[in-house]
Amino acid sequence: MRAFAVPEGSTALSEMEFPTPTPQGTEVLLRVSRSGVCHTDTHLRAGYYDLGRRGKLRLTDRGVPYPLTMGHEVVGVVEAAGPDVEGVALGSTRLVYPWIGCGECAACLAGRENACPAGRNLGVARPGGYADRILVPHPRYLLDIGDLDPDWAATMACSGLTAYGAVSKVLPLPPDSPVVVIGVGGVGLTAVATLHALGHRAVCAVDREEGNLAVARGLGASTSVAVTGDDLAGDVRKAVGAPVVAVIDFVNNEQTASAAFEVLAKGGTMVQVGLFGGELTIPTALLALKMVTVQGSFVGTLSELHEVLELAEQGRIPRIPVIAGELDLEGVTDSLDRLAAGGVAGRIVLSSA
Structure with missing residues (x-):
């Protein structure tokens, strides 16, 4: 499969080919149709967070693997599923909840996977949506967007969820x-x-x-x-x-x-x-x-994402401006550069051909 990834030690994205995964167990493979661009990805591309006098928190020290396929605001079409998957039809369109935990710690068992100390977030610790395919570990992370515009729906996996999680506090x-x-x-x-x-x-x-x-x-x-x-x-x-x-x-x-x-x-x-x-x-x-x-405040829970979608479906959340782009190497690179420069009024969402 094709992906637009950051090699280790570089900030320049490259187009790379990886084997297309075959879903096992509860895994679901989706063909990516929309991928939102988040400012967090500019830090992932840089490879570190600024800690002031403490220096830099390097993402490789946190276990983030490179080359890294970023992208965590994903809407896709279900293309294949493992033998243990139930309730998700092939060909259906789904929004992906990317903030996935280990599934075993106290935070995960309490439904707070975004607070997991060993998070396996898509687009960070696992390959994300700047690609033509994405593998999701369980169908519970796939949400039906109904009649919502998929461009707008994609932004809810991070932009909408992060805002809602912060406002709720x-x-x-x-x-x-x-x-x-x-x-x-x-x-x-x-x-x-x-x-x-x-x-x-x-x-x-x-x-x-x-x-x-x-x-x-x-x-x-x-x-x-x-x-x-x-x-x-x-x-x-x-x-x-x-x-x-x-x-x-x-x-x-x-x-x-x-x-x-x-x-x-x-x-x-x-x-x-x-x-x-x-x-x-x-x-x-x-x-x-x-x-x-x-x-x-870091993003939000899976249950909160369901609440965000419900508010959107009820027409209670006005749509923010969505800036369209192409899901290709130039589109991803230019979008990250624009975000890093500042002044983007809304959310950039890339679409596959």
Whole structure:
């Protein structure tokens, strides 16, 4: 099968041929029809995460194999199935849940496979959707998208799920209590739309790009802040005009994380989602005095993805902009370059020929 993979020690993708897997046991093979492009893949291509003064967290040290076929927002057509597979018809179209755990630890047994310490995520630890085929270990990870547009449905495996998982960590709140969303690219826009869909009226969108902010206002943001200077916290306070009960940070670098902590009201919550890197230094006494909650959020559970699809099918989540591209070497490379440069208002979704 054909894949667009990152070789070890390189950031340049290559077109590679691998044996097409034959499904065994409960495995299901799908022909990839859509593959969304996520900013996480820019870090996977680079081969590390920035840990500030601690240096770089190299993905090979975490067991990520190279050459790496990335891509974790996948819609495909079921092409073959192992002898133990039930309930999935050949030729059916399915969305893939990629955040797969070991299946044996406490987190997995509690239905929180995304928190598994030995995760086997598709597009990270296993080959993903920047290819013409993808092998999924069990049919429970395949979701029926019904009449949803497959371009939009593909984004729900990460963009939609990550936004929903983060929003769920701050709600319920009084509808007019200010919530700040920092970084309104594809995932942040989905968070704004999700907050609005769930009845929250006071949402402040923060971004460097006015185009992203305009889209965010159209999706339900009640106010917005363009990042132009060094006093992000002051700019947010001025725009919101009230203490902030929650901040969801889809950038999560030193500037945004520090600002998130500074604008929180007493008892507030900051949810850190982005992987841009760096470190956060805060006065320990203020953690106690302000009774602040600082929480990391990584994608979401399989049950939460079902909830996201249900909201979409009910028409309760506005569709974010989807930018079409070709699932080929040039399409994957150009899309990752665009994301790394910033300013993509929406989600890029690649389609196979």
